[in-house]
Every structure is written in structure tokens, then in C-alpha cells.
Amino acid sequence: MRYDYLVVGAGLYGAVFAHEAKKKGKNVLVIDRREHIAGNVYTEKTEGINVHKYGAHIFHTNNKRVWEYVNYFAEFNRFTNSPVANYKGELYSLPFNMYTFNKMWGVVTPEEAAAKIEEQRREIQGEPQNLEEQAISLVGRDIYEKLIKGYTEKQWGRECKDLPAFIIKRLPVRLTFDNNYFNALYQGIPVGGYTRMVANMLEGIEVRLGVDYLENKEEYDAMADKVIYTGAIDEYYGYKLGPLEYRSVRFENELIDKPSFQGNAAVNYTDAETPWTRIIEHKWFEFGKDEDGNDLPKTIISREYSSEWKVGDEPYYPVNDEKNGKLYQAYKELAEADDKVIFGGRLGEYKYYDMDAVIASALEFSDNELA
Numbered sequence: 001m002r003y004d005y006l007v008v009g010a011g012l013y014g015a016v017f018a019h020e021a022k023k024k025g026k027n028v029l030v031i032d033r034r035e036h037i038a039g040n041v042y043t044e045k046t047e048g049i050n051v052h053k054y055g056a057h058i059f060h061t062n063n064k065r066v067w068e069y070v071n072y073f074a075e076f077n078r079f080t081n082s083p084v085a086n087y088k089g090e091l092y093s094l095p096f097n098m099y100t101f102n103k104m105w106g107v108v109t110p111e112e113a114a115a116k117i118e119e120q121r122r123e124i125q126g127e128p129q130n131l132e133e134q135a136i137s138l139v140g141r142d143i144y145e146k147l148i149k150g151y152t153e154k155q156w157g158r159e160c161k162d163l164p165a166f167i168i169k170r171l172p173v174r175l176t177f178d179n180n181y182f183n184a185l186y187q188g189i190p191v192g193g194y195t196r197m198v199a200n201m202l203e204g205i206e207v208r209l210g211v212d213y214l215e216n217k218e219e220y221d222a223m224a225d226k227v228i229y230t231g232a233i234d235e236y237y238g239y240k241l242g243p244l245e246y247r248s249v250r251f252e253n254e255l256i257d258k259p260s261f262q263g264n265a266a267v268n269y270t271d272a273e274t275p276w277t278r279i280i281e282h283k284w285f286e287f288g289k290d291e292d293g294n295d296l297p298k299t300i301i302s303r304e305y306s307s308e309w310k311v312g313d314e315p316y317y318p319v320n321d322e323k324n325g326k327l328y329q330a331y332k333e334l335a336e337a338d339d340k341v342i343f344g345g346r347l348g349e350y351k352y353y354d355m356d357a358v359i360a361s362a363l364e365f366s367d368n369e370l371a
């Protein structure tokens with residue numbers, strides 16, 4: 001059988017494109033080298049709990065088209081992400097808001113908080129040049145030292161002075177009592193897990209799992225007119241211009257025979273000494289209940305450890321600094337000269353994409369490609 005499209009990677013980008021292509025009457029084959037669909041949003045049910053096997057994924061977006069799109073494949077619950085920061089046993093609310101400022105400085109009103117931040121941000125003059133300067137200029141040195149520095153340096157394995165400022169701009173700073181981590185109109189977790197949502201996207205589409213495209217590239221290329229590749233772009237080219245840098249993440253999962261471990265989905269350990277960055281307690285993404293509304297008696301936690309990626313590991317986060325940006329541009333030029341293959345998604349485009357942005361990008365590409 002010959003296909004119009006071969007989609008390499010059954011994650012969000014691949015599943016959305018495959019769905020759209022099928023809708024337009026195209027023959028599509030989706031392959032993935034993992035034994036499961038859904039890429040890094042994969043969830044697996046254990047003890048009635050949907051475990052986010054590749055880390056916490058909380059869907060949030062301002063994009064109405066994307067929100068309506070995902071709601072077509074899954075029902076979303078009303079989960080709102082409100083992580084807690086644990087700094088040597090002191091607990092702080094995230095993102096940075098009046099609860100955080102009150103605990104840090106004892107300030108009570110937004111005016112007092114603003115004055116405190118203003119006093120501390122004065123040490124940064126001019127446009128912030130790196131993450132450290134950006135963080136201090138957003139929230140001041142005290143919060144930087146207790147809630148940002150250790151966490152960020154563990155997560156990225158680099159000093160805050162050597163990281164791009166934009167990473168910290170993901171985090172809102174508010175002079176209100178609002179613990180919602182995201183500034184998004186829409187937010188939630190798909191009931192029944194992300195795997196089911198992606199399975200619905202892929203319904204009626206041929207999917208082959210546990211097969212490696214790059215190992216049999218010629219054979220696969222001969223099967224389709226066009227290839228949509230959602231794996232890492234440097235790996236596709238055999239790292240011939242050198243490897244891009246990524247951060248990888250490792251999880252230690254533990255089933256605990258009690259109803260609650262930490263009382264919240266995410267607790268960030270923001271000191272430098274604790275070896276993990278955060279602990280996820282999966283049941284709280286679904287309010288501690290199974291799909292019939294019964295309380296779950298046990299709990300599953302994942303300690304998340306961040307590490308530098310090396311060939312053979314799963315890449316999670318692109319390191320979007322200047323050096324890697326240049327190298328990515330060079331790979332992108334190779335890609336542009338090749339009209340049989342299109343690169344998409346977090347790894348294909350080497351971009352710190354959230355899920356909604358991946359879906360928006362896949363839909364936009366589908367609109368053009370399938371017009």
C-alpha cells in the first residue's frame with residue numbers, strides 16, 4: 001500500500017496532522033518507535049490513577065480554536081494548576097502572587113508588595129541580559145534566591161546567568177491572590193487521560209508502534225509521497241552538524257498505600273540541595289477520584305530529576321540559547337532544501353512549545369498542506 005503521508009511520531013503534532021489528513025481523504029500511516037501512542041503526553045492507568053508517564057501535562061490555552069479542537073476528542077475537567085514551592089520546608093504559593101509576597105515579606109496590600117519589589121529590582125539597570133537579571137527585575141532578589149535560582153539551575157543544569165531571560169517570562173507575577181499558574185482562558189485535564197484523547201485523534205488511522213523510522217529510512221520513505229517527521233531534527237540528519245543540546249528528565253515513581261502524600265498535584269523543591277526538581281502526585285489532576293467519582297485509596301508520586309541529555313536518552317526540553325539557536329538554523333536550512341520531509345513539533349522544530357502551541361502549529365500546517 002502506498003501512502004500520501006508517513007507521519008513519524010504519534011505525539012500531539014503527528015496525531016493532529018494525521019487526523020486532519022485523513023479527514024481530507026488522504027492515506028496516512030503513523031509510526032512510532034515507542035510501544036505506545038501519545039508521545040510525551042502519554043498517560044497510563046495504574047490503581048485507577050492516570051499517571052503522566054513523561055511528566056505533568058496541564059492543558060492550558062488562550063486559543064479558542066485549539067480549545068474547541070481538543071474538546072472534540074476529550075472532555076476536560078476543571079483542574080487549575082496551583083503548584084506549591086517547598087524551600088527547605090517553607091511553603092510558598094506559585095506563581096508569584098500576594099500569598100507568596102505575604103509569606104516572604106509579611107506585606108499585606110498590593111501596594112506594599114509592589115514597593116518591596118520595586119526596592120529590590122533597582123539593582124538591575126537597563127534591559128535584563130539573562131535569566132538571573134530578568135528574574136530579579138520581575139520579583140526581586142529574595143524571591144529569586146529562594147524560589148527561582150535553585151530550581152532553575154537544577155532544571156537546566158546551567159547557571160541562571162547563562163540562561164536566556166525568556167524562560168522565566170513564562171511565569172506570571174501578580175499583585176492579586178490568584179494561585180492559578182497559567183494566564184490562560186481555558187485549562188483542564190482530559191478525563192480518562194491524554195492517551196485516550198490521542199487515540200481518539202488517531203481513530204481509523206493505521207498506526208505501527210515499536211518501529212524505528214531512521215533504522216529503515218529508505219524503506220519507509222519509499223512508502224509515502226511525503227514524510228512528516230516529529231522526532232529530533234539533529235538525529236534525523238545523523239547529528240552531522242553536531243548534536244543540539246537538550247535536557248532530559250527521569251522519574252522515580254512510587255505507589256504509596258495512603259490516600260495522600262502531599263495534598264497537591266505539584267510541589268516544586270526550589271532549593272539547590274534536594275536532588276529532584278519537583279514531585280508530582282498524579283491523582284490530584286483528577287481531584288483524587290476515579291471516573292465514577294469514588295475516592296482513590298492509594299496514591300502514586302513521581303520524583304522528577306533533570307539531567308543533561310546524551311545520545312540514546314529521551315530529549316524533553318530544547319536548550320534554546322544562542323549557540324543551539326544557530327545550530328538549529330543550520331539544520332533548518334538542510335530541512336528546507338528537502339521537499340519530501342516536513343519537521344514539526346517540539347523536537348522537529350527545536351522549540352520549547354506548550355501543548356496548545358504544538359496543536360496550533362499542526363493545525364496551521366494542516367490548513368496549508370491539505371488546502
Ligand code: UDP
Binds near residue numbers: 085094155167268270
Ligand atoms: N521556575 C522557577 N521556580 C519554580 C518554577 C519554575 O524558577 O518553582 C522557572 C524555571 O526557570 C523554569 C521556568 O520557570 O525553567 C518555567 O517553568 P515551567 O513550570 O513553566 O516549566 P515546565 O513545566 O515546562 O517544566
